[in-house]
Amino acid sequence: xxxxxxxxxxxxxxxxxxxxxxxxxxxxxxxxxxxxxxxxxxxxxxxxxxxxxxxxxxxxxxxxxxxxxxxxxxxxxxxxxxxxxxxxxxxxxxxxxxxxxxxxxxxxxxxxxxxxxxxxxxxxxxxxxxxxxxxxxxxxxxxxxxxxxxxxxxxxxxxxxxxxxxxxxxxxxxxxxxxxxxxxxxxxxxxxxxxxxxxxxxxxxxxxxxxxxxxxxxxxxxxxxxxxxxxxxxxxxxxxxxxxxxxxxxxxxxxxxxxxxxxxxxxxxxxxxxxxxxxxxxxxxxxxxxxxx
Amino acid sequence: xxxxxxxxxxxxxxxxxxxxxxxxxxxxxxxxxxxxxxxxxxxxxxxxxxxxxxxxxxxxxxxxxxxxxxxxxxxxxxxxxxxxxxxxxxxxxxxxxxxxxxxxxxxxxxxxxxxxxxxxxxxxxxxxxxxxxxxxxxxxxxxxxxxxxxxxxxxxxxxxxxxxxxxxxxxxxxxxxxxxxxxxxxxxxxxxxxxxxxxxxxxxxxxxxxxxxxxxxxxxxxxxxxxxxxxxxxxxxxxxxxxxxxxxxxxxxxxxxxxxxxxxxxxxxxxxxxxxxxxxxxxxxxxxxxxxxxxxxxxxxxxxxxxxxxxxxxxxxxxxxxxxxxxxxxxxxxxxxxxxxxxxxxxxxxxxxxxxxxxxxxx
Numbered sequence: 058x059x060x061x062x063x064x065x066x067x068x069x070x071x072x073x074x075x076x077x078x079x080x081x082x083x084x085x086x087x088x089x090x091x092x093x094x095x096x097x098x099x100x101x102x103x104x105x106x107x108x109x110x111x112x113x114x115x116x117x118x119x120x121x122x123x124x125x126x127x128x129x130x131x132x133x134x135x136x137x138x139x140x141x142x143x144x145x146x147x148x149x150x151x152x153x154x155x156x157x158x159x160x161x162x163x164x165x166x167x168x169x170x171x172x173x174x175x176x177x178x179x180x181x182x183x184x185x186x187x188x189x190x191x192x193x194x195x196x197x198x199x200x201x202x203x204x205x206x207x208x209x210x211x212x213x214x215x216x217x218x219x220x221x222x223x224x225x226x227x228x229x230x231x232x233x234x235x236x237x238x239x240x241x242x243x244x245x246x247x248x249x250x251x252x253x254x255x256x257x258x259x260x261x262x263x264x265x266x267x268x269x270x271x272x273x274x275x276x277x278x279x280x281x282x283x284x285x286x287x288x289x290x291x292x293x294x295x296x297x298x299x300x301x302x303x304x305x306x307x308x309x310x311x312x313x314x315x316x317x318x319x320x321x322x323x324x325x326x327x328x329x330x331x332x333x334x335x336x337x338x339x340x341x342x343x344x345x346x347x348x349x350x
Numbered sequence: 351x352x353x354x355x356x357x358x359x360x361x362x363x364x365x366x367x368x369x370x371x372x373x374x375x376x377x378x379x380x381x382x383x384x385x386x387x388x389x390x391x392x393x394x395x396x397x398x399x400x401x402x403x404x405x406x407x408x409x410x411x412x413x414x415x416x417x418x419x420x421x422x423x424x425x426x427x428x429x430x431x432x433x434x435x436x437x438x439x440x441x442x443x444x445x446x447x448x449x450x451x452x453x454x455x456x457x458x459x460x461x462x463x464x465x466x467x468x469x470x471x472x473x474x475x476x477x478x479x480x481x482x483x484x485x486x487x488x489x490x491x492x493x494x495x496x497x498x499x500x501x502x503x504x505x506x507x508x509x510x511x512x513x514x515x516x517x518x519x520x521x522x523x524x525x526x527x528x529x530x531x532x533x534x535x536x537x538x539x540x541x542x543x544x545x546x547x548x549x550x551x552x553x554x555x556x557x558x559x560x561x562x563x564x565x566x567x568x569x570x571x572x573x574x575x576x577x578x579x580x581x582x583x584x585x586x587x588x589x590x591x592x593x594x595x596x597x598x599x600x601x602x603x604x605x606x607x608x609x610x611x612x613x614x615x616x617x618x619x620x621x622x623x624x625x626x627x628x629x630x631x632x633x634x635x636x637x638x639x640x641x642x643x644x645x646x647x648x649x650x651x652x653x654x655x656x657x658x659x660x661x662x663x664x665x666x667x668x669x670x671x672x673x674x675x676x677x678x679x680x681x682x683x684x685x686x687x688x689x690x691x692x693x694x695x696x697x698x699x700x701x702x703x704x705x706x707x708x709x710x711x712x713x
Contacts, residue, residue: 091479139672146679148479149418153632156625157671164665282486282621289483320530324494327487334484335472 061193063315064308069199069268071307072206076261077284078291078299079213080254086230086294087250090148093155094135096281097162098255102128102262103272104170107177117180125259132255136248144244159278166274174273177266198267205260210300213253217296226250230294279323283310286330292343301341305329364557367640371553374647375546382542390654398650399545400607403552405630405646406639407599410556412628413637414565415592416572418482421469421489422600422627425462427496427619429601430608433458434533435526437609439503441537451539455548455605462601465492466594474586474593477575489624496616501527532615533608540610548606549643552599556639559595568592633674 077099084092105127109120139158143151183197217223228236229246237243265280266272283306291302306326313322333341378395381387404422411419436457437450444450469488476484500511504523511517515525527533559565567588570578579585608614630649634641656663677683 085479089479091482139676142676143679145681146675149412149632149636150675150679152418152482153629154672154675156629157668157675160664160668161672164661164668168661168665282490285483286487289480318498320498321494324491327491327494330487331472331484334476334480338476338480 059315063311065195065199067308067311068304069196069202069307070311071287071304072202073261073265073268073303074280074284074287074307075206075300075303076209076257076264077280078288078303079209079296080258080261081285082288082291082293082295082299083226083250084254085288087226088140088151088247090140090151090155091285092254093152093281094158094162095254095258096277096279096284097159097166098128098131098258098277099262099265099281100166100272100274100277101131101162102259103177103266103276104166104175105259106180106263107175107266107272110178110180117182121180121260121263124263125256128259128262129252129256132251132258133248136251140251141244141248163274163278170274172274174271177270177272179267179270180263181267196268198264202264202268205264206300206303209257209260210296213296222246222249283323283326286327289340290330290333292337292340295340295342295344298340298342305341360561364561367553367557367643368550370640371546371549371643375542379542391651394651394654395542396540396545396606396610398647399542399549400603400610401627401630401646401650402643403545403548403603403606404600404627405634405642406549406552406556407596407603408627409631409634409637409639409642410559410592410596410599412631413635413639413642414556414560414572415568415589417477417589417593418479419485419593419596420482420621420624420628421485421487421492422596423619423621423623424469424489424492425466425597425600426604426607426623427492427616428465429455429458429462429604430614430619431496431499431527431533431616432461432601433605434536434608434614435501437537437539437605438524438526447537447539448541448544451541451544451606451609454539454609455544455602458605459598459602462604463594463598465601466597467590469597470590470593474590486621486624489619489621493616493620496527496619497530499527499616500525500529530615530617532613532618534613536609536612536614538609538612540606544606548602552603553639555595555599559592564588564591629671633671 077095080095080098081092084090084095102124105124106120109115109123110117115123135158139154140151143154179198181197181201185194185196186200187194215223217227225236225241225246226249228239228241229243233243236246261280261284262277266276284303287302287306288299289302290306291298291300306329309329310322310326313325317325337343378387382392382395404426408419408422411417411422433454437454440450440453444453469485473481473484473488495512498512500513500515500518502509502515502518502520502523502525504520506521506523509518509520509523515528518525560569567578567583568591570581570583571585571588575585604619626649630646631642633649634643634645653663653667656666659666
């Protein structure tokens with residue numbers, strides 16, 4: 058039964074990674090930047106939800122919506138102030154700016170909410186489900202996480218293939234110049250991607266904190282880096298790739314913790330990234346673009 | 351005098367860089383012997399030297415070779431822990447502290463070079479952001495492995511384990527590296543003079559490499575990989591060369607850094623430390639070695655001096671980082687700086703080659 062429990066926990070953690078990875082993969086696909094501040098948006102989302110539930114006493118659904126709205130606004134503001142002026146700048150300058158934004162969010166959180174960890178109350182307040190005569194317990198938050206992941210994946214796929222805005226996004230990530238010539242407002246499209254990514258980060262933050270209930274200013278850093286790893290493993294720029302990479306890494310992490318050791322789990326997760334990139338340099342589902350000479 | 355006037359621009363630029371470091375060293379040595387600076391500043395001297403060397407060595411990868419590395423602290427930690435281990439093993443063989451420190455730095459540098467080589471072989475198959483994320487992953491892997499490493503020595507020889515201190519099965523002897531607790535009770539061997547020597551050595555290696563046939567090949571690969579390949583340059587070999595040399599120098603700096611403190615944990619050398627070094631390089635100007643030295647010094651001293659503002663310090667650092675990046679990449683600001691530089695150079699009457707202002711040239 059240990060195997061099944063670990064598998065369920067792995068899929069649940071992997072779904073959180075997948076939702077975070079979506080934000081990374083979409084932003085990288087369109088703006089070609091490693092947005093290191095994405096992990097910290099997760100943390101902000103967690104704090105907004107925590108305050109809405111504990112200090113304002115709002116019901117969980119409203120708290121989650123509030124946190125999504127907050128993070129979406131945060132994403133738009135950050136993009137407007139820090140990233141938009143750097144559209145034409147070398148990628149290293151954008152990377153350092155993103156790291157600056159990450160420090161800014163962490164330290165603002167430190168000043169506003171303090172360094173001591175907050176005990177996050179799960180958004181799903183139901184007893185655990187017992188299966189197979191009580192041998193297998195499933196936390197309801199795991200089910201909610203997996204369902205949320207599936208809903209988001211389906212929704213985003215429909216959005217990018219069916220709607221005008223979604224098609225504009227795909228056009229921009231393929232060729233910005235050509236997209237502009239077709240009458241697409243590239244700047245608005247990029248801002249929109251940041252907004253969606255940040256809104257998803259808020260959901261991921263709430264789900265992450267509901268599963269692992271400690272909330273600190275640095276809560277988002279490591280999951281952020283791991284989700285980015287997941288995005289690269291799955292093939293950066295690909296929505297199914299983010300889902301596959303996220304769930305794969307989540308399962309590997311939980312199994313490594315259970316059978317090899319807690320200390321080495323992170324090393325194994327990053328080891329998987331290296332192996333995958335050596336075999337398939339564009340990731341599992343990524344499209345390899347041939348360099349034209 | 352005639353010789354000085356007629357030497358090449360690159361030689362003059364090199365001498366200015368060396369001279370700057372020597373003058374700074376003599377000045378600080380004089381000030382500290384005259385007790386003109388506080389003890390907290392004296393305590394910063396070795397870390398400054400370490401960070402300056404790290405900035406120079408990372409510049410070799412980021413600026414000269416044009417690859418983004420996010421795992422420099424990993425090589426630093428390999429050098430730090432192998433260096434500590436070597437120094438403790440050699441306690442009886444080399445009684446002079448200074449010589450023992452040099453030996454431990456050489457060992458640290460050698461092991462870091464080995465790590466750089468092993469990491470470099472797979473990493474050099476990738477390019478751009480993929481390379482960056484893999485170096486990040488390797489940095490985290492090195493930190494995780496060292497977090498699980500237990501090592502010690504006794505009369506029977508060396509003992510290593512990846513599980514626990516008990517598994518070492520030591521008979522007396524000494525546990526040098528104790529897993530997540532790191533190394534404790536390190537004798538303080540590092541001195542400001544050793545730090546100065548390290549900076550000079552790092553400068554010597556990097557500046558001469560840049561000015562050699564190999565260095566020109568490395569820069570050719572950076573500027574246009576396909577063109578470089580088509581004239582017969584082995585791109586992987588030269589990128590790997592820059593990577594390994596940089597790792598070795600980082601390892602030496604790590605050995606010096608660790609032996610400045612009585613204890614050190616593997617967690618110290620995490621992603622944030624790698625980023626810190628990268629920020630020195632970027633703020634100093636990519637490929638600009640002198641700029642890297644200045645920014646590493648300032649960014650090590652300022653946060654210590656601003657300790658009194660507490661938590662606002664890092665907030666300020668973040669804001670400064672964003673503002674500097676946004677403004678220095680603004681086309682109008684760039685034009686203004688370029689025109690200002692042109693005016694100044696005309697007045698100075700020196701004939702600096704035009705490409706020197708692009709930041710691609712090592713100075």
